[in-house]
Amino acid sequence: MEKIIVSACLLGVPCRYDGKSKPSEEVIALKEKYELIPVCAEVLGGLSTPRIGAEIVGDKVIRQDGVDVTYEYHKGASEVLKIALENGCTKAVLKSKSPSCGKGKIYDGTYTRTLIDGNGILTDLLLKNNIKVYSETEIDKL
Numbered sequence: 039m040e041k042i043i044v045s046a047c048l049l050g051v052p053c054r055y056d057g058k059s060k061p062s063e064e065v066i067a068l069k070e071k072y073e074l075i076p077v078c079a080e081v082l083g084g085l086s087t088p089r090i091g092a093e094i095v096g097d098k099v100i101r102q103d104g105v106d107v108t109y110e111y112h113k114g115a116s117e118v119l120k121i122a123l124e125n126g127c128t129k130a131v132l133k134s135k136s137p138s139c140g141k142g143k144i145y146d147g148t149y150t151r152t153l154i155d156g157n158g159i160l161t162d163l164l165l166k167n168n169i170k171v172y173s174e175t176e177i178d179k180l
């Protein structure tokens with residue numbers, strides 16, 4: 039069975055910044071077709087759960103209280119890439135709008151819930167390494 043990377047929060051793991059999960063029935067149902075590998079880049083980067091939310095500001099990731107967490111975000115993304123390559127994954131299903139997992143749209147760094155064009159840190163890294171990324175709203179394109 040083909041293995042794919044999946045944002046752990048979409049599979050019901052309570053790893054989001056607010057300590058909650060965001061389960062998606064459609065994503066969970068992918069287990070009939072794929073071996074799902076749950077990952078959370080932010081946890082793998084060493085961040086605790088719950089944690090203070092962060093947004094991408096330019097080439098940095100800044101927590102809402104002003105702390106720079108760029109290093110942790112990149113570290114977590116590298117860990118996920120390693121897992122993907124070790125498992126021969128060529129696809130990932132990632133949670134939309136997240137500063138790690140978002141694809142196409144992310145928050146603009148002002149904490150006003152304003153979306154702009156862009157990818158999360160993990161999504162960018164996977165795409166650069168030829169791993170296709172689908173948000174949970176794009177399952178039909180898998």
Ligand code: SF4
Pocket residue numbers: 045046047048053054055077078079080081133136138139
């Ligand atoms: S980093 Fe990704 S997997 Fe982890 S909580 Fe955020 S959206 Fe979910």
